[in-house]
């Protein structure tokens with residue numbers, strides 16, 4: 001039996017593939033390599049290059065594999081880009097999920113674990129954010145993730161399939177040996193931007209706004225280590241395979257760090273100066289996002305291990321030092 005990982009060549013998907021293989025699962029990766037990296041896929045996984053919106057292609061993968069479940073990471077994920085290109089987000093994310101569900105239904109595959117996002121909540125009314133909080137996305141990206149969740153919900157009611165949607169907070173870090181990690185082009189996320197600056201690849205870090213209603217004026221986020229995040233996916237897959245009902249879980253560490261605190265921690269971890277300057281706010285950034293992850297701990301038995309933000313940054317730093325040019329560094 002095979003676990004199909006859609007988007008398995010991307011940053012988070014590749015860590016899922018790695019962990020699944022380490023635990024003895026058979027894995028098939030589906031990725032169009034639009035943002036993913038073939039170098040991130042281990043030899044033990046079978047790789048099918050193609051687009052999940054191509055139903056003939058996706059059906060052919062399910063034809064070849066005996067699929068026990070799907071992990072779905074294949075989506076565009078930049079909030080800012082989605083504001084400029086909303087249709088790209090609805091097409092790739094929402095339509096891609098529709099085709100995935102059609103193929104799963106056709107082949108009688110029941111469980112799907114879906115990468116959702118804290119962006120489904122929008123500006124929170126209460127902190128920490130619980131799964132019961134109102135969803136009011138403030139970007140087409142967040143809206144697309146909410147639409148995907150709703151498709152899963154209605155399909156799970158109508159057909160013999162079940163889902164877990166995992167709403168990620170700020171994912172960072174890399175596998176401890178530094179063999180796989182974050183390699184986006186363009187990079188927009190805070191931790192890799194800080195570390196690229198530490199490597200001297202950027203002149204300075206732009207801090208987007210110092211006038212938020214937080215103790216130091218910069219935005220507060222909840223950072224979660226990518227390997228802990230993947231642990232929750234595997235627990236969710238087993239939860240569904242055991243016949244449990246569809247559900248939605250937040251994944252965060254329940255502790256918030258400001259942009260300045262992350263910068264300061266990165267300076268300590270790397271021993272580099274890392275110049276920074278204050279710039280204008282970035283459109284659409286909520287001031288504080290902190291998860292309540294109690295539900296994932298109680299229901300899934302999730303027990304995140306890398307909860308110290310220094311360790312999260314240290315693991316990302318190892319990847320960046322070993323791969324200063326990302327996956328291209330190997331060539």
Ligand code: UFG
Nearest residue numbers: 117118119169170188189190193206207208219259282285
């Ligand atoms: N930031 C800077 N300078 C930068 C980059 C980021 O100051 O160069 C700040 C942002 O303004 C924000 C914080 O650092 O306050 C974190 O920004 P990221 O871009 O790293 O992450 P976001 O919080 O914007 O978004 C992430 C994911 C989204 C997801 C969201 C949910 O990238 O996909 O978390 O919380 F929807």
